[in-house]
Amino acid sequence: xxxxxxxxxxxxxxxxxxxxxxxxxxxxxxxxxxxxxxxxxxxxxxxxxxxxxxxxxxxxxxxxxxxxxxxxxxxxxxxxxxxxxxxxxxxxxxxxxxxxxxxxxxxxxxxxxxxxxxxxxxxxxxxxxxxxxxxxxxxxxxxxxxxxxxxxxxxxxxxxxxxxxxxxxxxxxxxxxxxxxxxxxxxxxxxxxxxxxxxxxxxxxxxxxxxxxxxxxxxxxxxxxxxxxxxxxxxxxxxxxxxxxxxxxxxxxxxxxxxxxx
Amino acid sequence: xxxxxxxxxxxxxxxxxxxxxxxxxxxxxxxxxxxxxxxxxxxxxxxxxxxxxxxxxxxxxxxxxxxxxxxxxxxxxxxxxxxxxxxxxxxxxxxxxxxxxxxxxxxxxxxxxxxxxxxxxxxxxxxxxxxxxxxxxxxxxxxxxxxxxxxxxxxxxxxxxxxxxxxxxxxxxxxxxxxxxxxxxxxxxxxxxxxxxxxxxxxxxxxxxxxxxxxxxxxxxxxxxxxxxxxxxxxxxxxxxxxxxxxxxxxxxxxxxxxxxxxxxxxxxxxxxxxxxxxxxxxxxxxxxxxxxxxxxxxxxxxxxxxxxxxxxxxxxxxxxxxxxxxxxxxxxxxxxxxxxxxxxx
Numbered sequence: 001x002x003x004x005x006x007x008x009x010x011x012x013x014x015x016x017x018x019x020x021x022x023x024x025x026x027x028x029x030x031x032x033x034x035x036x037x038x039x040x041x042x043x044x045x046x047x048x049x050x051x052x053x054x055x056x057x058x059x060x061x062x063x064x065x066x067x068x069x070x071x072x073x074x075x076x077x078x079x080x081x082x083x084x085x086x087x088x089x090x091x092x093x094x095x096x097x098x099x100x101x102x103x104x105x106x107x108x109x110x111x112x113x114x115x116x117x118x119x120x121x122x123x124x125x126x127x128x129x130x131x132x133x134x135x136x137x138x139x140x141x142x143x144x145x146x147x148x149x150x151x152x153x154x155x156x157x158x159x160x161x162x163x164x165x166x167x168x169x170x171x172x173x174x175x176x177x178x179x180x181x182x183x184x185x186x187x188x189x190x191x192x193x194x195x196x197x198x199x200x201x202x203x204x205x206x207x208x209x210x211x212x213x214x215x216x217x218x219x220x221x222x223x224x225x226x227x228x229x230x231x232x233x234x235x236x237x238x239x240x241x242x243x244x245x246x247x248x249x250x251x252x253x254x255x256x257x258x259x260x261x262x
Numbered sequence: 263x264x265x266x267x268x269x270x271x272x273x274x275x276x277x278x279x280x281x282x283x284x285x286x287x288x289x290x291x292x293x294x295x296x297x298x299x300x301x302x303x304x305x306x307x308x309x310x311x312x313x314x315x316x317x318x319x320x321x322x323x324x325x326x327x328x329x330x331x332x333x334x335x336x337x338x339x340x341x342x343x344x345x346x347x348x349x350x351x352x353x354x355x356x357x358x359x360x361x362x363x364x365x366x367x368x369x370x371x372x373x374x375x376x377x378x379x380x381x382x383x384x385x386x387x388x389x390x391x392x393x394x395x396x397x398x399x400x401x402x403x404x405x406x407x408x409x410x411x412x413x414x415x416x417x418x419x420x421x422x423x424x425x426x427x428x429x430x431x432x433x434x435x436x437x438x439x440x441x442x443x444x445x446x447x448x449x450x451x452x453x454x455x456x457x458x459x460x461x462x463x464x465x466x467x468x469x470x471x472x473x474x475x476x477x478x479x480x481x482x483x484x485x486x487x488x489x490x491x492x493x494x495x496x497x498x499x500x501x502x503x504x505x506x507x508x509x510x511x512x513x514x515x516x517x518x519x520x521x522x523x524x525x526x527x528x529x530x531x532x533x534x535x536x537x538x539x540x541x542x543x544x545x546x547x548x549x550x551x552x553x554x555x556x557x558x559x560x561x562x563x564x565x566x567x568x569x570x571x572x573x574x575x576x577x578x579x580x581x582x583x584x585x586x587x588x589x590x591x592x593x594x595x596x597x598x599x600x601x602x603x604x605x606x607x608x
Contacts, residue, residue: 036295080476158344159345160340160344161344161346162343163306163309163311163331163336163338163340164340164344164346164393165346165357166311166331166338166357166406167309167311167331167332167337167338167406168332168337168361168406169332169361169362169409170332170357170358170361171330171332171361174361178357179346182348183347183348199449244559
């Protein structure tokens with residue numbers, strides 16, 4: 001039989017409280033609502049809409065992060081930019097600042113008293129109380145996860161491969177399409193999943209920018225304050241299940257990234 | 263013909279200084295220097311991957327100093343071959359064909375010829391990560407040669423290979439150069455590889471060209487102590503000039519030479535393999551000495567022998583059998599010598 005090192009026993013023992021801290025509340029909550037309650041919750045149109053809205057708007061934020069974040073991640077990974085560390089710090093900022101602050105900042109920027117707000121209003125873009133506003137804040141909170149994942153992807157492609165492509169006659173754009181993208185698309189998928197998963201869980205910023213239309217986290221909060229724990233739990237369980245599936249996919253993808261081309 | 267005129271390339275941590283080189287058509291030219299001397303950087307600069315800070319570069323009398331890398335029609339084979347891991351061998355070799363507007367039929371003919379010459383027939387559908395170093399190198403060469411480049415640049419092509427592939431790869435590079443009559447510029451830190459492959463070359467140290475010319479002239483007439491030791495010369499020591507001979511500085515050992523030293527020559531060197539055992543009464547070598555063997559170190563199938571005379575320690579390289587046959591060992595006194603032609607001054 002394979003002998004386990006005493007150090008490993010010690011580390012396993014030390015890890016146990018952390019595992020329990022992560023799993024116990026979730027397990028308790030997941031198994032508390034009855035099956036009838038769970039099915040009944042799904043028959044509530046408002047709940048289904050809120051969950052679908054959360055997922056679709058979060059996915060929208062994920063796709064936008066792909067479209068807008070990929071060029072920035074490439075520049076940060078490949079080019080010597082003045083103030084690169086400052087830009088990287090700014091990108092990480094949404095991870096640190098309290099999310100209600102994000103919502104307040106968005107409202108103050110896009111209000112009628114602000115030129116940007118007036119401009120957006122003039123061209124028909126409303127932030128307050130709209131799905132557009134929700135996508136904006138979800139993109140804000142999810143973008144660091146996308147950029148950092150994809151930047152690591154670009155950094156993992158040896159620059160010599162891009163140079164070799166150039167020496168064989170390919171221009172910079174061709175090289176990106178034929179070499180860099182095929183070697184980093186898995187990181188991009190991973191980044192979209194990370195960004196989407198983070199966006200699904202967002203509450204603080206969303207509740208300030210758009211209480212309505214209601215996303216799943218806002219609805220959980222509303223049901224909890226209006227009807228109590230029993231009525232908010234099934235929605236939370238559905239949200240946990242969906243997030244769990246997303247992260248399983250994420251782990252499987254990251255595993256395949258590690259083994260590809262080695 | 264490639265001409266580099268007063269090239270400077272400044273990076274934050276390293277720079278190339280005032281590089282002037284002339285590489286003739288069909289030359290096998292080697293940039294030789296120790297690790298970190300700037301030879302690979304010069305190659306990347308010539309390729310256009312890193313812009314020169316100043317100076318000009320001409321290819322067949324066309325100024326290509328600022329020409330984009332993809333328009334130079336120079337091919338670069340990296341030390342680690344830089345094969346595209348997501349493409350199979352065929353796709354790797356065909357990668358650049360579409361950019362050079364080579365007709366499909368011509369490309370296919372060249373592909374078939376290269377695959378056959380380089381022995382890649384059985385692996386055309388495989389991915390590079392499952393291949394040996396030798397196979398990867400041949401694919402990288404095929405990928406460049408299918409484009410029929412003006413010049414083939416090789417960055418340390420032999421150093422990443424296992425010893426069993428090393429000799430084959432050397433022969434292959436020689437064959438490619440001879441058969442295709444292509445200009446090759448090869449970066450290397452191994453002078454014995456260079457001696458076999460190149461006809462001309464330049465020695466680089468700290469971003470500066472120390473010496474350039476025919477490989478044999480660099481080998482036989484190094485112009486500095488650095489170049490001398492880099493091309494394998496030993497017994498390097500300061501000298502004073504006298505009429506028909508030189509004297510090792512401060513210790514007054516006279517050395518016979520075959521031709522007068524240059525006016526600025528202040529050092530001499532003798533290849534260790536040029537020092538031979540001799541009978542003590544013989545004056546066959548004109549330079550004969552007696553000394554004690556003070557140290558023997560292994561150099562593969564050869565041994566480095568340190569011979570201490572009264573005032574000077576000579577270093578020789580002899581085969582193992584030589585020592586065994588003559589019953590030599592540390593502490594023994596031997597007579598040894600070398601011809602005046604073996605003494606190089608610089």
